[in-house]
Amino acid sequence: MSEYQYSEIERNRLSKLEQLRQQGLEAFPARVERSHTTQAALTEFEAAEAAADAAPLQATLVGRIRSIRQMGKLIFAHIEDGYGRLQLFLRADTLGAEQLQTFRDYYDLGDFVEARGEMFRTKAGEASLNVAAIRMIAKAITPLPAAKDEVVDGEVVRHATLADPETRYRQRYADLAVNPQVREVFRIRAATTRSLREFLDSHDFLEVETPVLQPVYGGAAARPFVTEHNQLKQELYLRISFELYLKRLLVGGYERVYEIGRDFRNEGVSRKHNPEFTMLEFYMAYADYQRVMEFTEEMLRFTAQQVLGGAKFSYQGNEIDLGRDWPRITVADAVQEFAGIDLAQYPDAKSLAAAMAAKEYYVAPKASRGKLIEGLVGDHVEPRLIQPSFLYDYPREISPLAKSSPDDAQTVERFEGYVAGFELCNAFSELNDPLDQLARFEEMSGMDADDEDRHPLDEDYLRAMRYGMPPNGGFGMGIDRLTMLFTDQPNIREVILFPHLRKREGE
């Protein structure tokens, strides 16, 4: 049983609904007529205007009532559909006094209607539908949380609109219904994934789907969500990455695979983190990380071109240009330049921690040398990388799945792409030597079970690798973060339709 209490406004609207029904008027019909979208009606009407001898345009439109202006026996209203908005012109002469009164008495802002009539231009010059018949196709009981619309230079400006972030996220349907710019964010998001697919498909990649429920999680350092299969009495993890399954497919003979899907990480929620988020990973046989860097630049340029029409965009006040060559700087050089520490002089965690402490930098307790370097990058380097850049050659102990550099045992062939001061993607020359991989897993086994960096040993993955895995370059990118960039949104929740929020009492 619902415990919902109707508000006064809702009770009023329910009463209108009841009265409509008493008059035999169905407020939620199963079938509707529609000859044009609002956009098509406007386009065709303007074309007919241009052709002097064209017949008047008859149209049947559907949409949600977004404004009503009553002028006695004349009513102006705007309807909005998925394509735009259009003014309805309701006049007693055309519609009939009785129908006009029905509209006045029972129709509200937010209702969906079907209106039939002839397109014309009002004295004020707005292309409008002179309504000959109108009917309710879905009555809105709850008023939409927006007061009024205004059109300024062709743009709809909504006044006193829904702004409370909590309500916007919990009731995204209402947010979308009243905030057109929010609808636009998710169109850009869809265009982004579409163009990434287009790029990868055109480069001979195979799109695949791998398990979300995994008996062993891996491919990243994060706490997993744990669940259980009842019948198999088996503990399962929601995946934290796709990596290990995608690389198994290279063993199987596919040269290029990718997956776009959801990862789950049981970590804190922040401006840049949601417990479930969308990731793109691809693996490219016979490529190394340098090749993947080039490919990444190409891919993001293509995507920006498709989605934004060019390589330049503005993000939170910074002008970002994906078009130029991305600077490539080693982690060691970046730490030297931005943090003033020469990593070569500090070959172990203890000496590096001391050097950092001397500069009054934050030193994470019990951190490995790799973890300390990562901290330096996060604190001192990352925020400075506004224009698209690659950092490369990462510490071995924080990269258990990456191939070692041929000339430095402490370093692996790994890069991260940074844009606007945050990490966008992460890639490496994938480790394909099963003996080295086993050694890496065993290094991890010395760690505490709850250490974030501990990577579980995956026997089946090792078995796959023993069959022979071609050398390959792998890549992962957060789609949510890319969408944040493309839509100039500072918070990941703005690019996730239904972001995670704490459950409310009673829900």
Add this chain to the structure above:
RNA sequence: GGCCCCGUAGCUCAAUGGUAGAGCAGUUGACUCUUAAUCAAUUGGUUGAAGGUUCGAGUCCUUCCGGGGUCACCA
């Protein structure tokens, strides 16, 4: 999880510790070219919840619930 801030009408927001208000939405009325229409009148509140201090609490204190920011964490 720590710290800081916030929660008032459907929406956006006011209110020195001293009568809880405005605009829009809603309701009633006027109006046949409006477009944030206009004009007149009007309804609507357990101020997130529970305690406490006080003659008196939206305001101060405590706890809880929810949200935002930030730090930690997030390879």
